[in-house]
Amino acid sequence: MIETLERLREEVTGRLEGCASEQEIEQVRIDYLGRKSGKLTALLRGLRELPADERPRAGQELNRRRAELEGLLEARLKDLQESGKPRLDGAPGLDVTLPGNRVERGRVHPLTRVTDEIIDIFTGMGFEIARGPDVEDDYHNFEALNIPRDHPARDMQDTFFVSDDHVLRTHTSPVQIRVMEQRRPPLQIIAPGAVYRHDDDATHSPVFHQVEGFMVDHHITFGDLKGVLTHFLEQIFQNEVRVRFRPSFFPFTEPSAEVDIGCLLCRGAGDAGNCRVCRGSRWLEILGSGMIDPNVFRFVGYDAETFSGFAFGMGVERIAMLKYGMDDIRMFFQNDIRFLRQFPA
Ligand code: DAH
Numbered sequence: 001m002i003e004t005l006e007r008l009r010e011e012v013t014g015r016l017e018g019c020a021s022e023q024e025i026e027q028v029r030i031d032y033l034g035r036k037s038g039k040l041t042a043l044l045r046g047l048r049e050l051p052a053d054e055r056p057r058a059g060q061e062l063n064r065r066r067a068e069l070e071g072l073l074e075a076r077l078k079d080l081q082e083s084g085k086p087r088l089d090g091a092p093g094l095d096v097t098l099p100g101n102r103v104e105r106g107r108v109h110p111l112t113r114v115t116d117e118i119i120d121i122f123t124g125m126g127f128e129i130a131r132g133p134d135v136e137d138d139y140h141n142f143e144a145l146n147i148p149r150d151h152p153a154r155d156m157q158d159t160f161f162v163s164d165d166h167v168l169r170t171h172t173s174p175v176q177i178r179v180m181e182q183r184r185p186p187l188q189i190i191a192p193g194a195v196y197r198h199d200d201d202a203t204h205s206p207v208f209h210q211v212e213g214f215m216v217d218h219h220i221t222f223g224d225l226k227g228v229l230t231h232f233l234e235q236i237f238q239n240e241v242r243v244r245f246r247p248s249f250f251p252f253t254e255p256s257a258e259v260d261i262g263c264l265l266c267r268g269a270g271d272a273g274n275c276r277v278c279r280g281s282r283w284l285e286i287l288g289s290g291m292i293d294p295n296v297f298r299f300v301g302y303d304a305e306t307f308s309g310f311a312f313g314m315g316v317e318r319i320a321m322l323k324y325g326m327d328d329i330r331m332f333f334q335n336d337i338r339f340l341r342q343f344p345a
Helices: 002-017 022-033 039-049 055-083 110-124 152-156 174-182 222-236 294-300 316-324
Strands: 135-137 166-168 187-196 207-217 243-250 253-262 283-292 308-315
Touching (some): 002 022, 022 039, 110 187, 222 253, 283 294
Antiparallel strands (some): 283 308
16 A cells, blocks of 8 residues: 555655646545545545454544645645746746836926916915906907007907807906906906917917916005016016016007017127027017006996996917927927926826
8 A cells, every 4th residue: 555655656746746726736635635536535435344443544644644745735836826926037937127117297288387487476466367258259358448440559459250240269368357247356366368369470379378467456556566477577587687667558558568588599799780580670579568557447337436446368379388488389289298298297
């Protein structure tokens, strides 16, 4: 019997070596230790036939062998499971030191980024955000802003018409009217959003973005306008920018001023004549502004003797182009990943 047992152990060892899966190992267990037809199980059953005085010794030996086979099966199973796990020693399996597939983080679009910065600076001064419709009626886009039908100022803006009476808003100024129709002073509002003009070249896009702003209360003066806008420009260009207020005209403000900053590239240097950015003028036009025209107050039912206010409007693309040193507005809208990747996450 000892010989038979020895043979069984060799058989099992041999078969286990060839096992490549848990199922195969299980089959070996069934063949030798299975309750119905296991070869060792059969020997255990045969104990009954032995003379009573031989039974204890034989029983002990068989149980020892059974435990031995169980140990072999167990060890092989563990071995197989281990080999599926990551190993660092160069053996087959998963090599966790290989570089993985990189998941790239998205970024905020530069226009969104600049708009958010503008909003942050004004909300820091107590301004609230308002919005208006992109499809605007003639009354809000023009009429109530003191631009009557036959006014030459309508030529300043190449309007997209949706119908006789509706346009794609050519500026964010109509939001001034919509807010003042609904509310009474004091008001400190900014209105960011898309605007539309029939114009398309390196510095003009048919869709672009503005941020409008206005403040109305008792005793608002041109000094308030200068203070707010100077602070804004110093913040957005993160520098001691020089600021200049230059007389201008807008139908909805009186007096009106365009605001320039000292050229960011040549900084007004003597050789400004060659400057690529300001083309020798030493100044960059940044925004339009002025004291709200009494005619506009009349349209929204405010008493121009009681209230005064200032307003301003700026182009987001223009500010972004100056901040990032760009010379073609179309890059904002082409979604070229090489361009967009240049902005920090
Ligand atoms: N709406 C003007 C434009 O699109 C910009 C502007 C100028 C807005 C002066 C204002 C302002 O509020 O006071 O060209």
